[in-house]
Amino acid sequence: MERFDIMISGIPNEVDAFRHLSELLRPLEQEFTEIEWFKLHQIAIDHPNPPRTTYAFVRFSDPNTHPQIVARLNGKEHRGRNLNVRINPKPTPRHILEPEYSPRVQRQIDRLKLTCENLTQTQSQLQIELEGARHEVDSLKDQQESLNQKILQLEAHPLQVTIKNPENQITKCETDLTDYRVRFASFNGNTRSMMYCPLRNLIHSTEKEITRLKSLVEDNKVELNREFDQVVNLRQQVSDQLILIDDLRAEVNRLDEQLELLRRQNDELVVENRQLTSKVEQLQQILEQQLHSGVDSTVYICPIYVEQPLEGVGIIALMCGHTFCRNCFNGIRTRMDWRVPRACPECRFNNVNEFIELHLS
Incomplete structure (x- = not known):
């Protein structure tokens, strides 16, 4: 796929022309995309007949932004002159798209690219681990909320009232039974014969009711103890999960810090790579100039x-x-x-x- 650069003419031919033009283009990198290649044709000012203006070529990493950049720069005043900016009608030569650096410079560029790729891969892995840790923290929070609701339900269970009521009934039945026996003992003669069967049946039924209520109380106590044990176990689970959540939060913070460090290192390597490439191109420009001047x-x-x-x-x-x-x-x-x-x-x-x-x- 052919690439087309941006041509800039009308640039004042000054000693610091490269620096001044770089300062003009730098805000465009922040707004659009980074500069991939930048070439300024400059003739030494001590040349017998130095031109007043010169020209430059610039290529951004995203060629789709070139029309917007041309519209932004064309006619713009720069160092007292209006720039003439347009897209080069001729495609960029292949030897510029794929420059051949010296083996030492190429090795350094390859090393920086490999380091950037490794950092990007490590950054992606850390991002996946970070998302997994955050998902696990959210899941534990949901489990903790469910356990807390279950604990509240168990603590509000009316089983204690269910145990207390039969105990009161047992006390009343035992009091009635004692009263029946005292009354039965106070009867004599014909009265005892007449009241024997009814009181005996009443005493017998009261004893059976007492036995039933005591059995119900014991069953309810067993159920209550089981639910209390369940509450204790649930509270222990909540405590363990809170500790686990704290550990996961610490891990998330550690991964965040490590990810931020990798991002800074990656940004530094990108800047270093761009500086190295720019330095090579500047040295090439200087060499071309000095071969003549x-x-x-x-x-x-x-x-x-x-x-x-x-x-x-x-x-x-x-x-x-x-x-x-x-x-x-x-x-x-x-x-x-x-x-x-x-x-x-x-x-x-x-x-x-x-x-x-x-x-x-």
């Missing part, structure tokens, strides 16, 4: 020495396009170890005898 010793960084060249030390550009300070280049050419090839450390280009010496500005 000289190398600025305050900008150039030797990839081997990883510092600015010492004063008076020249810059060597190989035919492969990579540059080194004169001291490191001499070290490459004068290696005596036959096991180490005399080649470009960046791309292994083996003809180090063909080079261009750049003058310092």
Whole structure:
């Protein structure tokens, strides 16, 4: 699928043109999407006839936003000039879409991409664990609510009243039975003969009622003890689940903190990757400029020495396009170890005898 970049012309050709244009584009990254590629054509201002304006190409990661960005920037005043912004009618060359970096830079970019992918995968796994823990906490809360309702129902059960009423009836029957026996003992002669059968039946029925009520009381006590045991067990379950909920909440907080840390690390790696890619492109721009106008010793960084060249030390550009300070280049050419090839450390280009010496500005 072909890609089309945004062309920006009318950019003032200044020393800090790249920085000023970057500041103009940075808010668009926050509003739309991040910049995938940015190329500014700049000619040194000490050129014999430097142009007043220059042009640039920019590509955002989501090409669908390009028309909106063009509408936003076209005609916008920038550093005293109105920008002319449109979509490039020609597709982006493949060598720009798929740039070939040096092996060392490519390894670093691949390492950052792999780290970002691992962090994203770990972040997804933590998100799944976090959702599972939260679901379990909600489930335990529902169980706890159900247990609390059951405890309230058991505590409000009228079984204690059911036990108390038969006990009162037993006491009354025992009092009546004692009264019957006293009355029976007070009878004599013919009266005792007449009252014997009715009182005997009454005493017998009262004793049976007492026995029945005592049996009912015992049964109710057993049932009450069983329900009390159930309440105790339910309360213990609620207590255990509260402890488990606290543990799960602590786990959720730990996962939240770990997830937030991974997000920050992922954001830092994305920024680092973008900075590295931008730095490579800036160095490529600087190299293109200095091949025509000289190398600025305050900008150039030797990839081997990883510092600015010492004063008076020249810059060597190989035919492969990579540059080194004169001291490191001499070290490459004068290696005596036959096991180490005399080649470009960046791309292994083996003809180090063909080079261009750049003058310092």
